[in-house]
Amino acid sequence: MTQTRGIDVAVSTVILTLRRTDDGAAVLALPLVLRTREPFADQWALPGGWLTPAESPVDAAARTLAETTGLTPSYLEQLYAFGAVDRSPTRVVSIVYWALLRQDEVDAQSAAHRASGLAPENVRWFDLGDLPPLAFDHRKIIDYALWRLRSKVGYSRVAHGFLPAEFTLADLREAYEAILGKHLDPANFRRQVESAGNLLPTDQFRTGSHRPARLYRYNTDVELADHGPLGPEETSTR
Amino acid sequence: MTQTRGIDVAVSTVILTLRRTDDGAAVLALPLVLRTREPFADQWALPGGWLTPAESPVDAAARTLAETTGLTPSYLEQLYAFGAVDRSPTRVVSIVYWALLRQDEVDAQSAAHRASGLAPENVRWFDLGDLPPLAFDHRKIIDYALWRLRSKVGYSRVAHGFLPAEFTLADLREAYEAILGKHLDPANFRRQVESAGNLLPTDQFRTGSHRPARLYRYNTDVELADHGPLGPEETSTR
DNA sequence: GCAAAAGTGTTACTGGTACACCCATGT
DNA sequence: ACATGGGTGTACCAGTAACACTTTTGC
Numbered sequence: 174m175t176q177t178r179g180i181d182v183a184v185s186t187v188i189l190t191l192r193r194t195d196d197g198a199a200v201l202a203l204p205l206v207l208r209t210r211e212p213f214a215d216q217w218a219l220p221g222g223w224l225t226p227a228e229s230p231v232d233a234a235a236r237t238l239a240e241t242t243g244l245t246p247s248y249l250e251q252l253y254a255f256g257a258v259d260r261s262p263t264r265v266v267s268i269v270y271w272a273l274l275r276q277d278e279v280d281a282q283s284a285a286h287r288a289s290g291l292a293p294e295n296v297r298w299f300d301l302g303d304l305p306p307l308a309f310d311h312r313k314i315i316d317y318a319l320w321r322l323r324s325k326v327g328y329s330r331v332a333h334g335f336l337p338a339e340f341t342l343a344d345l346r347e348a349y350e351a352i353l354g355k356h357l358d359p360a361n362f363r364r365q366v367e368s369a370g371n372l373l374p375t376d377q378f379r380t381g382s383h384r385p386a387r388l389y390r391y392n393t394d395v396e397l398a399d400h401g402p403l404g405p406e407e408t409s410t411r
Numbered sequence: 412m413t414q415t416r417g418i419d420v421a422v423s424t425v426i427l428t429l430r431r432t433d434d435g436a437a438v439l440a441l442p443l444v445l446r447t448r449e450p451f452a453d454q455w456a457l458p459g460g461w462l463t464p465a466e467s468p469v470d471a472a473a474r475t476l477a478e479t480t481g482l483t484p485s486y487l488e489q490l491y492a493f494g495a496v497d498r499s500p501t502r503v504v505s506i507v508y509w510a511l512l513r514q515d516e517v518d519a520q521s522a523a524h525r526a527s528g529l530a531p532e533n534v535r536w537f538d539l540g541d542l543p544p545l546a547f548d549h550r551k552i553i554d555y556a557l558w559r560l561r562s563k564v565g566y567s568r569v570a571h572g573f574l575p576a577e578f579t580l581a582d583l584r585e586a587y588e589a590i591l592g593k594h595l596d597p598a599n600f601r602r603q604v605e606s607a608g609n610l611l612p613t614d615q616f617r618t619g620s621h622r623p624a625r626l627y628r629y630n631t632d633v634e635l636a637d638h639g640p641l642g643p644e645e646t647s648t649r
Numbered sequence: 650g651c652a653a654a655a656g657t658g659t660t661a662c663t664g665g666t667a668c669a670c671c672c673a674t675g676t
Numbered sequence: 677a678c679a680t681g682g683g684t685g686t687a688c689c690a691g692t693a694a695c696a697c698t699t700t701t702g703c
Contacts, residue, residue, distance in 0.1 A: 179464045182418050182494075182504055226417045226502050230494040253641070254492035254506045256420075256468040264464050266420055268492045268504070313640060320639035343654080361693060363656070368691095383654040384700040401558035402551060403491070581681075599666060601683070606664095621681045622673040 183267045184233040185221030185311070187252065187318035188242060190274040191335045191351055192300065199276075199351040200300050203315070204241055205307070207295040212262050213308030219315070220296075224268070234270035241296050243282050246272035248334035248397050252318055260310050267309075271318040273334030326352050329398035330371055333391055341379050341386040342366065371395050421505045422471040423459030423549070425490065425556035426480060428512040429573045429589055430538065437514075437589040438538050441553070442479055443545070445533040450500050451546030457553070458534075462506070472508035479534050481520050484510035486572035486635050490556055498548050505547075509556040511572030564590050567636035568609055571629055579617050579624040580604065609633050 192202035205217040220241040224233050231249065238246060249272045256266040283298075299305065301319070304312070325331050332348045346362045366372055371392050378385035396405060430440035443455040458479040462471050469487065476484060487510045494504040521536075537543065539557070542550070563569050570586045584600045604610055609630050616623035634643060 180420050180462060182420060224418060224494070224504070227496065229496055230492065230504070251491060253489060254468065256462070256506065258465065258467055266462070266468070266504075266506070268494065316640040324639070341655090358693070358695085359654085360656075360658090360695080365692085380701080381654090382702055383652085384656085384702095386655060401562070402554040579682090596666070596668085597681085598668085598683075598685090603665085618674080619681090620675055621679085622675095622683085624682060 180264045180266060182224040183221055183265050184224050184230050184237065185219040185267050185269045185314070186234045186238050187219060187269065187271040187315055188238055188246070188274060189271065189318070189322065190279045191276045191348060192279075192298065193276070194300075199347050200302065201319075201351055202298050202300050204296050204298050205305070206241060207297070208308055209295065216308040217297075217299075217305045218308035219269070219311045221267070230268045231270065234272070238272055241293060242274065242279070244274055244278050246334075247275050248273040248331055250398070250400075252314070252321060255310060255314065257310070269314055269318075271321065273331065275337055276335055277337040322352055325398060330395065331397050334397055339375060339377065339388040339390055341388060343386055345389075418502045418504060420462040421459055421503050422462050422468050422475065423457040423505050423507045423552070424472045424476050425457060425507065425509040425553055426476055426484070426512060427509065427556070427560065428517045429514045429586060430517075430536065431514070432538075437585050438540065439557075439589055440536050440538050442534050442536050443543070444479060445535070446546055447533065454546040455535075455537075455543045456546040457507070457549045459505070468506045469508065472510070476510055479531060480512065480517070482512055482516050484572075485513050486511040486569055488636070488638075490552070490559060493548060493552065495548070507552055507556075509559065511569065513575055514573055515575045560590055563636060568633065569635050572635055577613060577615065577626040577628055579626060581624060583627075
């Protein structure tokens with residue numbers, strides 16, 4: 174017997190990554206899907222779908238994320254459950270997640286899609302500074318996800334979710350700068366992340382146009398964020 | 412047409428207040444309801460109920476809160492949406508809120524209930540250190556709510572949600588100590604909350620067994636907590 | 650050599666903590 | 677008077693910010 178007849182449960186995900194623009198800067202970007210059905214047909218919306226009886230919300234989020242990007246996230250956390258009665262013509266409660274993808278994986282996947290020509294046709298990546306009008310309350314949801322990301326970057330290591338396994342301190346600082354939207358002092362940044370003890374220096378250096386920079390790895394013993402009594406199994410990623 | 416047939420949406424609330432024990436200490440306490448139906452009949456559970464099509468989740472939380480305590484909360488915020496497939500014999504997604512009640516209001520309401528004799532018979536207040544076995548995953552939910560409260564007290568004014576309109580700095584410090592479970596230096600505590608600028612000193616003093624203590628009020632221009640782009644209308648209280 | 654990023658050193662400031670001390674009241 | 681909590685002063689410590697400086701590479 175269904176107790177809450179007439180209320181549907183959806184799962185949507187704000188999928189964030191760092192994109193490198195043509196002039197070399199790093200900006201936040203996310204994929205949106207073009208709706209083909211009413212309501213809000215022909216408008217852009219967050220990837221998502223209905224929650225099915227056999228899967229948990231976090232599994233549904235990971236599934237829809239894989240369907241739209243072909244990737245598994247480096248970080249995945251519940252954002253909020255939106256349920257205002259007027260947020261959709263029918264009564265829908267959306268459990269929204271937010272996810273981080275590694276920049277290099279997105280680039281590789283995008284290249285593969287371009288090469289094969291079978292990228293999902295109704296999916297497009299948008300820079301956060303250049304979003305189209307969005308369906309439902311999805312604009313507000315994205316703003317909230319950004320606020321959470323910016324808050325969380327201050328007291329956790331979520332920024333690492335954007336980077337590949339090995340990276341320079343400049344890479345990491347660039348991620349922080351893109352998230353926070355402000356310049357950080359390289360000297361102080363170095364000392365702070367070094368003293369945090371989450372980074373393992375490698376013997377490799379990235380050579381480029383200037384003095385080579387040491388590559389670092391994550392200390393994988395440490396979680397990207399503290400979830401409290403909810404273990405990562407409930408709130409984060411596989 | 413229902414898309415997610417077979418999934419019910421419930422709303423539960425972790426309702427917290429400060430109770431004064433017989434020996435004068437302040438401890439956190441919350442109301443639980445004794446279940447009369449399966450599953451988990453005759454076990455204690457969080458107050459809550461099914462989400463109805465005409466109300467938003469936050470309204471449902473406020474409604475069930477009023478039904479069990481007769482009170483409106485001084486703070487109300489969404490905690491998390493729990494939706495693991497095995498958390499209930501039937502498929503239930505619970506949107507859980509957490510609320511703070513002013514200690515004096517709870518005391519008054521309890522006294523009124525005792526006097527009239529018509530307190531809800533299946534509702535009982537439990538100290539947090541002395542909880543009974545709980546139905547479903549409600550024990551984990553309470554632990555998570557406590558973790559959120561303890562985190563949030565460090566960077567917001569939520570502790571004020573336990574206190575009446577006028578209070579001494581010792582009252583406020585006692586609330587912080589009960590939440591955090593540790594002793595705070597009175598001198599440093601005073602300077603910290605004074606410099607935060609959220610308190611307005613009054614001309615009144617509470618007289619007692621020793622030097623009278625100045626009473627303070629909230630600066631009601633300031634929200635109890637920063638909700639980011641989600642205004643208080645979505646996440647907090649009326 | 651020069652430009653530019655990598656990386657180190659130094660200093661000043663700020664907020665938190667510990668704790669000594671004075672103040673005002675009831676008993 | 678004295679015990680007790682209210683309230684002030686102060687010294688110290690740690691983390692942060694600002695910025696001068698040295699190192700190492702490509703050109």
